[in-house]
Amino acid sequence: MLTLGGDHSISLPLLRAHAAVHGPLALLQFDAHTDTWADDDPTRIDHGTMFYKAVKEGLIDTARSVQVGIRTTNPDTLGITVIDAPWVHDHGPRATVARIREVLGDAPVYLSFDIDALDPAFAPGTGTPVWGGLSSAQAAAMLRGLAGTRVVGADVVEVSPPFDPTGATAIAGAHVAVELMCLYCAARRNKGEA
Template sequence: MSKFQPRDSFQSPRFCGVRTFMRLPYVEQLSDGIDFAVVGAPFDTGQSFRTGARFGPEAIRDFSVLLRPYNVEQQIDIFAHISGIDHGDLTVIPGYIQETYERMVEGLMPLVERGIVPIVLGGDHSITLAELRAVARRYGPVGLVHFDSHSDTWDAYFEQKYNHGTTFRRAVEEGLLDVGRAIQVGMRGPLYAPDDLDAARALGLAVYTTSDLRRLGIAKMLETIRERVGDGPTFLSFDIDFLDPVYAPGTGTPEVGGVTSSEALQLVRGLTGIRFVGFDLVEVLPAFDHGQVTAAAAANIVYEFITLLALQAKTQKETSASSATAR
């Protein structure tokens, strides 16, 4: 079994103890034997409508205590193959986005340099730029799988270059993304002009609307994603407003007509075989989340991120064992 794994809920009730993601040990001092780290980024200065996503990490962690280590759908005991921790929250400076980016990169680099995969809980979508800066320092430009109802490729919002609506334009401009391996899925809702999504395509991103997803179906969409990102290092960014507001009411800029929580889980589960080097889940806003509906969806999606890493580790072990036997 792994060095770091969730607390045994048969020995300690879920309502006991400090809230960490999935009841993982809270570890500040990094050591060997850690494959992934869940990290909070409680920052929402980049939001343009409803604010309050700074409380998203807390809400996601709170619901995550119900998660269990065996993933039935993927048929894997996660912590038989990987080890993970909750690394607490990154330092942020409310109201100061550039300074927060610097603090975030500084906080993430010790993980990235050790090869520990960061799984960041947002916070608004502006935080992803700092994550990509950190990841690109080690891996160079990375591929991108981006689930969202918004492309987040505006040039500016309120004449400001840095907020949750400009993240991926800045990432392309800074050379953080391998745009030929980047794909956005789920775009929908009213826009300001007919060519708004074309601006994202002009940056080199592949863009698929929710209508495209419905037309293609989940299986074909997954095939398209794999073909696009290939086998290089890839980052997965998931905005909870990818889901319909019925399934994720607690978010800053909801758009009707989205996918169900079940469909979202199917999509993430289907991303096996991709070399992910970082993840985030953003835009959970607890003040509008009645009955923890959004937090439940978010926690389970992050659980599937972790499962993808476990499946990848399992495959690598089996491949190594097979090669050793052949020799």
């Protein structure tokens, strides 16, 4: 399933549904924030805690998970590999994809793309923009470079058109969604399900 959403907290019920079918998933998250803030209140789910809760529920295989484009600090990675935006800028999309593939292996992957992974110059229409992010060209190269990974589900979240009267953020989100559909279809074709 590819889900187009608002608040990133929608990833938690989506992960629950996909993990019910595929077992614990590798998470591939493109984002400015890790969204793994600890919270001991089991009733609280928001766009900063949902992956913490997913890890605690056993939905995510942290040893096979990667967060890309991170630009904020959360000292507890929960065992998830973090490839921050400066690393991507220094090493480029090709090296980033190689590192992502190394961590994911052949695990079933849930790919979550928060539009704030992109720098606000490319996607200003989001609730928590952080400068120094990925360019549209970097994101496109990385998503295309991931062809063949076992993507079983994905989302594009945090696109807020009212915050961007130019429409650039919605256009970027639509392009990301198309790339995610291509990844999913390629994974099914490689598995012989197409």
